Amino acid sequence: MVETDQLLAFERIVREGSFSKAAFALGISQPTISARIQALEKSLGGAVFTRGRTVHLTERGTSFLPYARRALAVLNDGLNAAKLAASGEQGALRVAALRSLTVHLLARSSGVFMERFPEVQCTLFEGDHWLVIEQLHDGVVELGLICYPPLDYGVAEVRPLLRMIEPIILAVHPSHPLSQKRVWSREDFLQSCPLLLQQRWWQVTPMAVNTLNTQARKVADVPMEVGKHLVHTGLAAGFFPKMLIQPELDAGVLVPLEIQGFPSMLRETALVQLARRQHTSPIAQHFAGILAQVARSLDITVVREKQEEPG
Known part of the structure; x- marks a missing residue:
């Protein structure tokens, strides 16, 4: 046994x-x-x-x-339920997030949560989309922060507690040739851009960006952190979720650009849990509320799904 x-x-x-x-x-x-x-x-x-x-x-x-982790998670859920979890002031918060959502959303939200609920044990993970989904299914975490809707089989297996929508910004460093003006014609942009980044944070790269990449003089396929470094050094132009570069935009370290006729783009993310969960724990509800507040403070549009309020 x-x-x-x-x-x-x-x-x-x-x-x-x-x-x-x-x-x-x-x-x-x-x-x-x-x-x-x-x-x-x-x-x-x-x-x-x-x-x-x-x-x-x-x-x-x-x-x-995965079965061992699932068994431990189920046991942990049972213990939490027996320890005044109805109040949401004791128990455990277990969240996994995409790397691109860790620094600004998960870190800030979990910091506020830990201050407000010091008796709650917090366990946080980061990874790619598949890892977050896997940890949800294995019971390692109760909540996941992912791009939404997930464009795979998992869409029917998770449900959002809240959704967040933010614009995508094309940005360069002030030393980059494109920083001379904020609005460019498509032809002039392509002629003046020595390197355009194809970054891997997209769940699916929009058709408009794919088309722009095929027309660019040179394209580099890089992870997001590498892309940020290349843009910060003035070597390249790249598209980023606004939240990730808002401090640099505010400080003038990065400059936002527009291409005439280029469609506006949005990224939607969500705090999700498995659809098969019949209830959302009070701790998860508290965290969702804090996450919504932090997101709004970052000028992210928040759509809060209707949930029962914690007692």
Whole structure:
């Protein structure tokens, strides 16, 4: 029979990458954690880790990991429900977010939340779209911050607590040749832009941007952080969600541009939970309220889905 202590030991070793670090994090001895894994492996009928200078999951361990995490998450939900969770002042907040939403939205919102609800245990993750969806399905997190609607099978499996809409800005550094004026004809823009960025933060790149890329003198396909660096150094022009560059725009470090006849573009994101969840926890409702306030302070349009207010 698999016991909770065995699951905790297994998940912690995966997270820490070693038996010794996991034992230290759990406050137990290395022989104890080794014994728990041996008992788990006996129940599962084989090894879950390969032992050596580094620890790696076996195929058996890899297949078992999401179920172990789901079991721990369900148990944790039950414990939270038994600890005055009805008030939303105790329990756990578990959120995963896209990297592009971490610094401005997740960091600010979680900071306010931690100050307001100091007794709530907060666990935050960041990753790409698929990781956030996976963590929702595995029960690792209750809430996810993703682009919305998700253009994959997951659209019917999540529901938004609130949606956020912001404009997309074309920006350059003041030292860039395009900074000489704010509005450009399409022909002059393409002629004066030595490098245009194709960044990977889009869920689906808009047709207008794809067409512009095909006409540009040179295009670089880069991650968002690399793109921001290239724009900051004056080497390139790029499209960004306004929230990500608002401080630089306010400080004059970046300059917004317009291309005549180019369509306005918006990015929609959402705080979501699994659709199969029958209720939204009071803690999640409190966090959604704080997130909405932070988003509005960043001039993001917020559409709050109707939810029961926490008691």
